[in-house]
Amino acid sequence: MSLAEAIRGAEPAEARTLAAIDIGSNSIHMAVATVEESGTLRIREKYGEKTQLAAGLDPRGYLDEASQQRALDCLKRFGQRLASIPRRDIRIVATSATRVAKHAGDFTRRIRQLLGVPVEVISGREEARLIYVGVSHSVEDDTRQRLVMDIGGGSTEFIIGKGHEALEMESLHMGCVGYRERFFPNGRISRKAFNRAVLAAELELQAIRSGFRRVGWEHALGSSGSVKAIEQAVRDNGLAPHGIPRESLDELVSRVLKLDKVSELSALGIKKDRHTVFVPALAIMQAAFNEFGLGHMDFSDGALREGVLFDLYGRLQNQDIRESTVRAMQTRHAVDTVHAERVAYTASTLFDQLRSAWQLDDEDGRVLGWAAALHEVGLSLAHSQYHKHGEYIVRCSDMLGFGRRQQARLATLVRTHRRKCPPELFEGHEQDEIPRIRRLSVILRLAVLFNRARSGEQVAAPPAKAHDNGLVLSLSEAWCEQNPLTLADLQQEQDYLKKSGFTLGLEIMQAGIE
CATH class of the missing domain: 3.30.420.150 (Exopolyphosphatase. Domain 2)
Incomplete structure (x- = not known):
């Protein structure tokens, strides 16, 4: 099973309307497209307003309130057209002015509150790639x-x-x-x-x-x-x-x-x-x-907004550039891909049990899969503290297809997949996202733990029940007797998670796990 298959929940793209918004330094653009019965993407509407966001950058690198309000007013008008489109089928990217603004998180949070869609602050090279996608299709x-x-x-x-x-x-x-x-x-x-x-x-x-x-x-x-x-x-x-x-x-x-x-x-x-x-x-x-x-x-006539649309359509068709980016990083850093696949499989079996109770979605599953793929990327620098090296590599690399927010989530998961995971490691993310990222971190930690022996076999996670700030794993007595080292690891994991404010319960049962 590939990483893409291990954790994925993409739905068919047919009969859908997609929308893309490009929050640029001079203008804000929006394009709306429909997926035809033939499977092709047809752009139906284009909108644009000059908001000159970059003109509001002061000498200290902060966006003034007037420039932010111009952008928000424009987006509010665009919101009328977006009202009938599911939030999952809308993608918003922000470029240079937002990229360099020192308080960009505050600005993008206001946009998310207005439209109900997260904003991806993309790197310059990712902007270039998306521009080319738009041009090449035009x-x-x-x-x-x-x-x-x-x-x-x-x-x-x-x-x-x-x-x-x-x-x-x-x-x-x-x-x-x-x-x-x-x-x-x-x-x-x-x-x-x-x-x-x-x-x-x-x-x-x-x-x-x-x-x-x-x-x-x-x-x-x-x-x-x-x-x-x-x-x-x-x-x-x-x-x-x-x-x-x-x-x-x-x-x-x-x-x-x-x-x-x-x-x-x-x-x-x-x-x-x-x-x-x-x-x-x-x-x-x-x-x-x-x-x-x-x-x-x-x-x-094609540019960034068209590129964002076609890239979103590609994701719906399971042609996601982010998959290629992760595979390239694995190759560049000589990651043990067979082991990564096994960790992803275990993570997927635990994710499926917990997603409903923890309100996790398909995109969370994809991020978890990529974190499993890259959790050992730091070994290319040194074994000692490799999870910290891995965080640096993921956070600082040019990762095509990833926005800054998503890349930061991935870096945090790589950083917290082993050893201590105090709450301060999750700071810097938006407050409403922190519980979600912590839960994904727990799933990855347990998936890594169950595969620590590198036995060469696929390991399904044991039965699990979730509550708001913890979960309980059900383990058979026979399994505990056969896997004393893994049981000891789980008991140590209880201590690690307790110090981070998370409860891991171990329930010993008579029935064996599958």
Whole structure:
């Protein structure tokens, strides 16, 4: 039995409506799609509002109340469309501005309270991967290798991919809102400020230029509202019929630099809501053309929100990138996968007995399975304190498909699967999630304990009954006589769990366990 089969509860995706929300640094986007009878995903509706979240980041790294409220007001409006969609079929991700905000947890908690859906704060590389998924499903499926660029409000992502697979992914800390505040704070346009912005972007790009050029591409694509606005300006000003040729980009830059203020961009057909971020985005675009030697870039309407939708659909179809990520980590750190499978099996038999009483769901089961897969990942560094090394590896690795919150849960489970597990190890998670994570930790601890002998046999957990802050295991006298070391481990586990405020009861029965 594979880890994916050991603990899983995915339901068929047919006849479902899915929704994805992207909380970006400049805009918030939502896409709604339906699963057709043929099994294909069809995007039905798209929404977007410019909330400029990144503009609310103060010098200390905190989001001001006004910017948070703009985002919440937008999401409240989106909530009307989400009302009829099951919460499990909605996915919300947050990007650069939320990623760097020092109190991001408070902000995402407010969103969760508003919409009833947790927010995944995703890493830059995960954002890049999802952007490529969205782009690859929105353009003609050809065999060419693609370079994709997405200019956001707080970061710009670059991806090389082929088909639906991303090969190289990078996220650079340069975006149109951040560059506006840094180089064009008063709304004035000058060649000096523009050249400084281009130079700053080129310096960022130098770190990835050689690696990307070595991999290579045959077709360059741009996504996001900023790229769309630049391509629209090229067409509206008669510089090219489609796409963004190099000479047309240079001419557009020349015309923009003849203006004095961003309010004058209307003369070039730029929409008013794009005025303040158009020039910094143009500088980032020119830097990319310079550093990558681009001659032409086409625009793709697919972007992050579409990528989140297709990734959610993949999860429903049991094509979950997180499974691949966990397997890759096992390989990289030489994990004993056979033993991990056995621990996952034992965990699944205990999870099935306790899930109803402890109100655990399918996603909890998947996280438990991944924790079983990675619980010994720290052995690649050292045997002593390997659970602590494992926590560091899981918490600090780029794990494609995982949001920051989910990755933190997984790291905590790896950390607490053995030895002492005081309550403070669970701090840092949202208060309403801590009981759930502690219960998953107990299940994993017991699954590891029952497989400590590494006997080579699958071990089903004994009968278990749960209560709010503990559980009781029923053990036969015969089993206790045959497994004295495991019984001693269980008795020691009682002490460990008692010190963490959890009760483990051992009920000795006449009947044997299966």
